[in-house]
Amino acid sequence: MLLGDFDLADPYDPPVSERSKHELAKAHLESVQRALEEGDLVVAITFLHLAAEAVVVELAEQQGIDTQRRHDRKATAATSLFEAGLLPDDLGPDLRALNELRKGVTYEGEEVDLSRDELGILADRIGAAVAEAEKRAS
Numbered sequence: 066m067l068l069g070d071f072d073l074a075d076p077y078d079p080p081v082s083e084r085s086k087h088e089l090a091k092a093h094l095e096s097v098q099r100a101l102e103e104g105d106l107v108v109a110i111t112f113l114h115l116a117a118e119a120v121v122v123e124l125a126e127q128q129g130i131d132t133q134r135r136h137d138r139k140a141t142a143a144t145s146l147f148e149a150g151l152l153p154d155d156l157g158p159d160l161r162a163l164n165e166l167r168k169g170v171t172y173e174g175e176e177v178d179l180s181r182d183e184l185g186i187l188a189d190r191i192g193a194a195v196a197e198a199e200k201r202a203s
Contacts, residue, residue: 086123087198090116094195097188106177107170109184113191114163117143117156120194124151127201136164151201153193163187 084092093116100108118139125132125142128151132138144157169175179187 085202086119086126087195087202090119090123090191090195090198093119094188094192097184101181101184101188104181106179106181106184109181109188110163110167110170110177110179113184113187114160114167116188116195117160117163117191120191120198121146121152121156121160123198124194124201136160140164151197153197154190156190156194159187159190 093112096112097109097116100106100112118136121139121143122132124146125139128146128149130142130145132142140157140160142157143152143160144155146152147155147157166177166179170177
């Protein structure tokens with residue numbers, strides 16, 4: 066398929082994956098762990114952001130919250146989901162920080178200012194959200 070074959074009004078047409086978003090988030094977290102083990106913090110940050118967004122979008126969709134494929138809407142939805150008791154932690158600030166960090170290290174070549182341990186803590190928080198989404202899906 067060529068880029069010209071996509072409907073630009075819907076960049077995810079056809080769907081990115083047939084797997085559920087929490088399954089994608091879980092796979093992304095596995096990529097995070099590998100990246101952390103290898104010391105590739107840029108890759109870890111990228112996949113942390115993807116994992117967090119995937120799980121938030123799944124839970125938001127279940128609640129009828131339209132994130133409109135926008136980073137800011139996903140972060141706002143994460144806070145709403147936490148306030149409603151559907152997420153164990155408020156991932157809204159984490160999503161905002163990860164998005165800015167991701168842009169800085171990938172687009173601007175900035176240095177990663179978080180340690181492996183700090184990224185590991187974020188991975189645990191996102192992993193808890195994935196576990197919650199898995200519970201709700203079954």
